[in-house]
Amino acid sequence: MNTENENLPVADQRGNSLVYRNLRIWPPILLLLVILVCRYITWIIADGPSYLWMIAAFGPMLAGVLIVIWWVTLSRASWAERFLGLAAVIVLAVVTFNLMDKSMQGPGFIVLSLPIGIATFAIGAVLCFQILSIKRTVITILLATIGFGYSLAIRSEGVRGDFSMDVSWRWTPTAEAEMLEARSSRATALISDVSNVDAGLENPQWPAFRGLDRSSSYSGPKIDTRWKTNPPKEVWRVPVGPAWSAFIVAGDLLFTQEQRGDMEAVVCYWATNGKEIWSQELESRFDDPLGGPGPRSTPTLDGGAIYACGGEGLVLRLDAKTGDVVWQKDLRDLAQKGPPMWGFSSSPLVTAGMVIIYAGGNQDQGLLALDCEDGSLKWSSAAGAQAYGSPQLVQVQGKSAIGLLDESGVRCYEVETGNALLTYDWKHSGYRSLQPQMVSADSMLIPTGMGSGTRLIQIDSAVTPWTASELWTSRSMRPDFSDIVVHKGYIYGLDGEILTCIDLKTGKRQWKGGRFGKGQLVLLENSDALLVISEKGEIVLMETNPDDAIELGRMQAIDGKTWNHPVVVNKRLFVRNAKEAACFELGLAQ
Numbered sequence: 001m002n003t004e005n006e007n008l009p010v011a012d013q014r015g016n017s018l019v020y021r022n023l024r025i026w027p028p029i030l031l032l033l034v035i036l037v038c039r040y041i042t043w044i045i046a047d048g049p050s051y052l053w054m055i056a057a058f059g060p061m062l063a064g065v066l067i068v069i070w071w072v073t074l075s076r077a078s079w080a081e082r083f084l085g086l087a088a089v090i091v092l093a094v095v096t097f098n099l100m101d102k103s104m105q106g107p108g109f110i111v112l113s114l115p116i117g118i119a120t121f122a123i124g125a126v127l128c129f130q131i132l133s134i135k136r137t138v139i140t141i142l143l144a145t146i147g148f149g150y151s152l153a154i155r156s157e158g159v160r161g162d163f164s165m166d167v168s169w170r171w172t173p174t175a176e177a178e179m180l181e182a183r184s185s186r187a188t189a190l191i192s193d194v195s196n197v198d199a200g201l202e203n204p205q206w207p208a209f210r211g212l213d214r215s216s217s218y219s220g221p222k223i224d225t226r227w228k229t230n231p232p233k234e235v236w237r238v239p240v241g242p243a244w245s246a247f248i249v250a251g252d253l254l255f256t257q258e259q260r261g262d263m264e265a266v267v268c269y270w271a272t273n274g275k276e277i278w279s280q281e282l283e284s285r286f287d288d289p290l291g292g293p294g295p296r297s298t299p300t301l302d303g304g305a306i307y308a309c310g311g312e313g314l315v316l317r318l319d320a321k322t323g324d325v326v327w328q329k330d331l332r333d334l335a336q337k338g339p340p341m342w343g344f345s346s347s348p349l350v351t352a353g354m355v356i357i358y359a360g361g362n363q364d365q366g367l368l369a370l371d372c373e374d375g376s377l378k379w380s381s382a383a384g385a386q387a388y389g390s391p392q393l394v395q396v397q398g399k400s401a402i403g404l405l406d407e408s409g410v411r412c413y414e415v416e417t418g419n420a421l422l423t424y425d426w427k428h429s430g431y432r433s434l435q436p437q438m439v440s441a442d443s444m445l446i447p448t449g450m451g452s453g454t455r456l457i458q459i460d461s462a463v464t465p466w467t468a469s470e471l472w473t474s475r476s477m478r479p480d481f482s483d484i485v486v487h488k489g490y491i492y493g494l495d496g497e498i499l500t501c502i503d504l505k506t507g508k509r510q511w512k513g514g515r516f517g518k519g520q521l522v523l524l525e526n527s528d529a530l531l532v533i534s535e536k537g538e539i540v541l542m543e544t545n546p547d548d549a550i551e552l553g554r555m556q557a558i559d560g561k562t563w564n565h566p567v568v569v570n571k572r573l574f575v576r577n578a579k580e581a582a583c584f585e586l587g588l589a590q
Helices: 026-039 052-073 079-099 107-127 135-152 175-184 197-202
Strands: 154-159 165-169 233-239 248-250 253-260 263-270 276-283 300-302 305-309 314-319 325-330 349-351 354-358 367-371 377-381 392-396 399-406 409-413 420-425 443-447 454-460 467-474 485-487 490-495 498-503 509-515 520-524 529-533 538-543 551-556 567-569 572-576 580-585
Touching (some): 026 107, 052 079, 079 107, 079 135, 107 135, 107 154, 107 165, 135 154, 175 233, 175 253, 197 253, 248 300, 253 276, 263 314, 276 314, 300 349, 349 399, 399 443, 420 454, 420 467, 490 520, 520 567
Antiparallel strands (some): 154 165, 233 580, 253 263, 263 276, 300 305, 305 314, 314 325, 349 354, 354 367, 392 399, 399 409, 409 420, 443 454, 454 467, 485 490, 490 498, 498 509, 520 529, 538 551, 567 572, 572 580
16 A cells, blocks of 8 residues: 555546545554453453443443544544534434334443444444545445444343343343233132141241341252252243342242332242242332343241332232232332332341341431331431342341441441441442351451452450451452352352352462353252352352362253342252243252
């Protein structure tokens, strides 16, 4: 290429100077590479800081803006081309935004539509940089039209943990619509068909989020880990409404929460075949463009009653046998606060005749205690504003307390009064959505997401208020919203998206391997194994081996993005996501 002549004007047949020059293409090529790097930054830098998700989310759009600036200022296009190209991009963006599916009018437009539309514009300019006529701009605009037009044909199904977007063709029915249609023709089981109902309700095997003590540990019979010869057997599979709730289990009964159109539902299923027994539906629908629609919390069973918290803040006590409403309250009224960005997510804690729920209100309206009998407010206490975890009962040197993680650190409260017993400051720049975990009489784990990691603290409860000191902090375990488990002196969990083992004594990494997205896991304590459900709905059996990541078996369990916690009870595994639920029978060790 003759670089000396590339800037010379080109004359038309009448001799007029039109100043068509080869485009300067290294800036858009560089910015296209920036878009790709930003999109996959969380994969490229697995141990990066908390703000990487912001780079993945907003980096491509900002690079796109720079591409537009390049076109207007540094491209060497004629001024007529520059004006035409800029006008076309603006018009295409505005038209696309107004005609696209409503689910895309938010993060979808920022994360997907703008980057793709502007990137195709840049690709057109790069491909046609030597065409010295208005034709190159026309071709570039046509490619941009295709890029922006793609967004008109899709709808958003929310984002994954790495901020990639799940999309479906706009004209296809949603999984929720298919579920509602299937449910209308699906037979239900009567409560009288379920045996040993009272016994199961009196002694539920898995009565709350992550089990009785929120540790996500199954201590039942030893599971056969030879999945190559004795894999899990599917018992049943049913469509369910969207929600990030898990199951709770009481004998032959399963309870969970779902979104069903404009109605938020607490649902009871028969554990043996997945048939619906009853559902209690109230008009409420929380929907955010990142997580999608539906409740975020898991119900709690206590004394024959179900306690549930919806995404918009409706708190219910239901009769576990019939689903009848005993009382109903609204966190928006009690805490004088609307739903947070990703909805009210606190799974209720029931203790001492009270229902304890995190609401995140101002002043002393952060943590609320409601009377189990009538839902009246017993006490309220201050808590942070950025928490998506749940209160839980902890035993500190023989003393019961309510533990809660928020963006400022960890707090412990007196059960009867809500008075603060411990306020340990460890600020995190984002939210916390995990559970604290006592690992000894006076030691507590504080798991946190990207940028902070996990910390072990030692609590001194000899005097009130309690004090705590740091034992270690490890950036090798940053589980975000994927809870951790502890087994035989080691911590297992997802560091970002990669399964990791760290030493409980030191916080030092033992190993790291295997990408599972933002999945969840349950400890099979007597089997020395982890049952991991990946973000893609795969079940993976891992050995709890501190020396190496050893996979024992793998199978696809359910379809679609899966953030819901798995549950194992009596050799049965219950899994669900926003589309379907399934039950698998696990073989027992001989």
